[in-house]
Amino acid sequence: MVVLVGYASAHGSTREIAERIGVRLRERGLANHVRDLEREAVEEPERYEALVLGSAVHDRAWLAPAKDFLRHQGELLETRPVWLFSVGMPGALRGPWKRLAATEGPLILADLPGPPPYRSHRLLSGVVSRDQFPLRGRLLFRLMGCRYGDFRDWAAIDSWADGIAREVTAAFVERRRAAAHSGKSGPIGPWEGPDRTLPTSRHPHQADGNRDDSRVTTN
Ligand SMILES: Cc1cc2nc3c(=O)[nH]c(=O)nc-3n(C[C@H](O)[C@H](O)[C@H](O)COP(=O)(O)O)c2cc1C
Secondary structure, three states: OEEEEEEEOOOOHHHHHHHHHHHHHHHOOOEEEEEEOOOOOOOOHHHEEEEEEEEEEEOOEEOHHHHHHHHHOHHHHHOOOEEEEEEEOHHHOOHHHHHHHHHHHHHHHHHOOOOOOOOEEEEEEOEEOHHHOOHHHHHHHHHOOOOOEEOOOHHHHHHHHHHHHHHHHHHHHHHHHHHHHOOOOOOOOOOOOOOOOOOOOOOOOOOOOOOOOOOEOOO
16 A cells, blocks of 8 residues: 655755655555655556645645646545645744734635545645745745744654554554455455545535644744
8 A cells, every 4th residue: 555645845845844754654654655746747646545745835825736636636536535734834924924824724725626635734834935035025024024944843744644644554454354354355445435444525614523724833
């Protein structure tokens, strides 16, 4: 069983987060492929049994390559458990502007094609540096009193990845047991049908106690 960790990154901090998630999943026994959705083809996407997808946030939206992936793989995503992460700059915001971070997650999700079913969405802080912004952006940044820096919270990222590993592994073990029980041999197929162990039909705007899109990692 293989997990896809797909990402779109403009300046590299989302890529490093995706790579870290990949390492963490592997340490917990989950084979995975980390793929740059802009520069690398995702071959045979149907072989992935779970997907962790993320993007840098520009203007409160995912980058086009990550959104395109969601658009093109809509049917596949309906039959797999999906986790989403967005990498923005809540950690750079200060004072009253910090409140903006709480509103950003729902806006990002509302802009995604689909919207895709997902098990949880995390808005993480990335790296914010002066040279990423045009002059107008730098002036606005200064007026807002924001800070430049690397705001990635590796402990929070690790713990989110560990949770994903736990859920995927538990579901996989359960499916193996069910398959052995029913006498079926061969590889375990994808999560399909009404009895799939990890339900995926989660609409971002539904009330759902398991979602954690309100979770924002600010430093
Ligand atoms: C042009 C531009 C627009 C951005 N817009 C947002 C935004 O709307 N919300 C946000 O939280 N962060 C925003 N950011 C901050 C980036 O998302 C942040 O720097 C992130 O770490 C970038 O990830 P990357 O290094 O993978 O490109 C913006 C950055 C740039 C350069």
